[in-house]
Amino acid sequence: MTNNTVYIALQNNEEARPIIEAIEQDNRDATIEHFPAMVKIDAPGQLVIKRETVEELIGRDWDPQEIHINLISISGNVDETEDAFRLERLR
Amino acid sequence: MSNAKRMNLREKYQRLTRDLGWEPSYQDKSAIYPQAEFEGIKIHDWSKWEDPFRLTMDAYWKYQAEKERKLYSIIDAFAQNNGQLNVTDARYINALKLFLTGVSPLEYAAHRGFAMAGRQFPGVGAQVACQMQSIDELRHVQTQIHTIAQYNKYFNGFHDWQHMHDRVWYLSVPKSFFDDAMSAGPFEFVTAISFSFEYVLTNLLFMPFMSGAAYNGDMATVTFGFSAQSDESRHMTLGLEVIKFMLEQDPDNVPIVQKWIDKWFWRGYRLLSLVSMMMDYMLPKRVMSWQEAWEMYFEQNGGALFDDLERYGIRKPKYWEVSVKEKKRLSHEVWSVFYNYGHAAAFHSWLPDESEMAWLSEKYPETFDKYYRPRFEYWAEQHARGNRYYNDSLPQLCQTCQIPMAFTEPDDPTTICYRSSEYQGERYHFCSDGCKDIFDDEPEKYVQAWLPVHQIYQGNCGGASVPEVLEWYHLVHGQDNLDYRDSQDYANWMRWKGLAEEAEETLAKAANE
Numbered sequence: 001m002t003n004n005t006v007y008i009a010l011q012n013n014e015e016a017r018p019i020i021e022a023i024e025q026d027n028r029d030a031t032i033e034h035f036p037a038m039v040k041i042d043a044p045g046q047l048v049i050k051r052e053t054v055e056e057l058i059g060r061d062w063d064p065q066e067i068h069i070n071l072i073s074i075s076g077n078v079d080e081t082e083d084a085f086r087l088e089r090l091r
Numbered sequence: 092m093s094n095a096k097r098m099n100l101r102e103k104y105q106r107l108t109r110d111l112g113w114e115p116s117y118q119d120k121s122a123i124y125p126q127a128e129f130e131g132i133k134i135h136d137w138s139k140w141e142d143p144f145r146l147t148m149d150a151y152w153k154y155q156a157e158k159e160r161k162l163y164s165i166i167d168a169f170a171q172n173n174g175q176l177n178v179t180d181a182r183y184i185n186a187l188k189l190f191l192t193g194v195s196p197l198e199y200a201a202h203r204g205f206a207m208a209g210r211q212f213p214g215v216g217a218q219v220a221c222q223m224q225s226i227d228e229l230r231h232v233q234t235q236i237h238t239i240a241q242y243n244k245y246f247n248g249f250h251d252w253q254h255m256h257d258r259v260w261y262l263s264v265p266k267s268f269f270d271d272a273m274s275a276g277p278f279e280f281v282t283a284i285s286f287s288f289e290y291v292l293t294n295l296l297f298m299p300f301m302s303g304a305a306y307n308g309d310m311a312t313v314t315f316g317f318s319a320q321s322d323e324s325r326h327m328t329l330g331l332e333v334i335k336f337m338l339e340q341d342p343d344n345v346p347i348v349q350k351w352i353d354k355w356f357w358r359g360y361r362l363l364s365l366v367s368m369m370m371d372y373m374l375p376k377r378v379m380s381w382q383e384a385w386e387m388y389f390e391q392n393g394g395a396l397f398d399d400l401e402r403y404g405i406r407k408p409k410y411w412e413v414s415v416k417e418k419k420r421l422s423h424e425v426w427s428v429f430y431n432y433g434h435a436a437a438f439h440s441w442l443p444d445e446s447e448m449a450w451l452s453e454k455y456p457e458t459f460d461k462y463y464r465p466r467f468e469y470w471a472e473q474h475a476r477g478n479r480y481y482n483d484s485l486p487q488l489c490q491t492c493q494i495p496m497a498f499t500e501p502d503d504p505t506t507i508c509y510r511s512s513e514y515q516g517e518r519y520h521f522c523s524d525g526c527k528d529i530f531d532d533e534p535e536k537y538v539q540a541w542l543p544v545h546q547i548y549q550g551n552c553g554g555a556s557v558p559e560v561l562e563w564y565h566l567v568h569g570q571d572n573l574d575y576r577d578s579q580d581y582a583n584w585m586r587w588k589g590l591a592e593e594a595e596e597t598l599a600k601a602a603n604e
Binding site: 003005007036037069070077078082090 | 157158297299320321328396
């Protein structure tokens with residue numbers, strides 16, 4: 001069995017919470033784990049953060065590049081556009 | 092201009108990078124980029140370089156400035172409310188001493204290394220990514236120096252970290268790692284640091300350890316740690332991109348890259364053994380064991396990464412299975428070394444108390460009670476009788492990783508692992524097959540290693556006695572070293588916590604010894 005998990009880790013703070021909620025909404029297979037000060041989200045194959053979902057949750061414009069402010073770490077290949085921040089495996 | 096269509100992210104980034112690249116007309120390209128070819132890496136088309144993060148300069152400054160504002164507001168708050176008194180226990184600060192004196196100079200080395208690598212890459216995407224990373228690393232060392240400044244007011248051991256980095260025996264382990272990378276070519280440097288170290292291994296340092304810092308009340312450290320690691324996400328992406336790029340450009344690059352992955356995985360893994368003891372022994376409140384962290388971040392996450400790279404003909408790093416075999420004993424073996432040499436370190440050492448031993452037994456049911464508990468109990472008994480054990484003989488060091496040769500055989504935790512090679516009539520010693528292979532591949536490089544023990548014996552370190560060497564290190568005997576329970580740090584902590592009587596007794600006892 002091959003392992004194709006990707007992950008993202010975000011700081012556990014006010015700004016990251018709606019991003020985490022957006023990830024939950026758009027990635028049904030994601031597993032969210034809480035550690036002190038940190039939230040780690042694993043998902044099989046790919047994980048996407050959509051601009052639109054975050055904007056709906058926070059009620060203002062949101063640029064996916066804002067993710068840098070509360071991001072801790074990632075695993076997977078990054079694909080970044082104006083509308084989404086995506087992590088994926090090559091297969 | 093106002094009528095022009097707004098450029099999308101890709102186009103904006105294209106303008107920043109590709110438009111910076113021009114063909115030289117009056118200089119030969121190989122004279123401008125003299126290091127581009129000597130490693131044997133063949134690049135046919137730099138325009139195939141993909142930029143996964145498309146940060147333009149304006150966005151870069153904007154987000155980095157915001158990170159800085161957040162970071163310094165927390166560091167200021169920490170200083171203003173005497174945050175150093177709110178950590179779980181002053182013993183915790185010793186993990187921080189090791190981190191700040193071991194890692195901060197590496198951040199500065201990374202700043203220099205990426206500035207040099209960026210200058211040497213003929214492709215603009217790679218140049219810009221290296222330039223941003225170089226600036227990031229300078230930011231990291233600055234934030235860590237500000238954190239050192241705060242802790243240095245209250246605790247021993249932080250006073251001369253830069254001087255110590257060049258001299259103290261265990262700091263030669265991280266120093267030699269970066270010196271090795273910086274004296275390689277640009278492609279190997281980026282493979283070593285961005286890929287093998289940052290992508291594959293630093294999560295072990297910045298995730299469970301920083302989370303542990305938060306758990307122990309150290310908001311200054313967790314904040315600079317997470318702020319630094321958010322840059323690491325870009326750095327890891329650079330590391331992965333450079334690997335994929337080299338592999339896609341020419342099949343001849345595959346064996347070269349594989350050899351670098353093998354080498355730098357093993358060197359990084361040996362360096363991380365310091366982190367294993369920080370997690371298992373130095374955090375008063377623990378988040379997870381080294382073994383759990385290794386399973387989560389290396390076996391699972393690293394496993395997925397190497398499955399990804401299989402399509403290019405890359406396999407898992409050589410000897411990764413040894414790291415898996417060692418996960419049940421690494422931290423215990425390394426902490427034992429520091430307990431032995433606690434009189435020559437710039438931080439304090441101690442034995443785990445009964446509740447900590449219970450935690451270690453639970454986390455390491457197959458190894459702790461069988462191999463390590465009896466040893467610690469014996470040392471505790473000796474300490475109770477006034478015979479705190481310090482090892483006065485100097486250890487054999489591994490010629491490659493420079494760690495004392497205390498690691499055991501992959502399949503036998505009761506036998507020290509010992510390997511050696513002969514080169515030009517001299518015999519060189521290694522802690523593992525991984526370190527021996529690295530030496531055998533480039534002996535002319537590693538025979539030049541500055542090994543602390545050899546240097547002491549050659550009379551290059553201030554003298555032959557421990558006090559002379561400590562003075563040469565700028566380490567104050569009786570303040571910066573020895574057992575935590577006999578230290579000023581402990582006595583001060585008790586005083587600050589309103590337990591002055593016990594503190595005075597400790598100081599008096601230490602003064603009499």
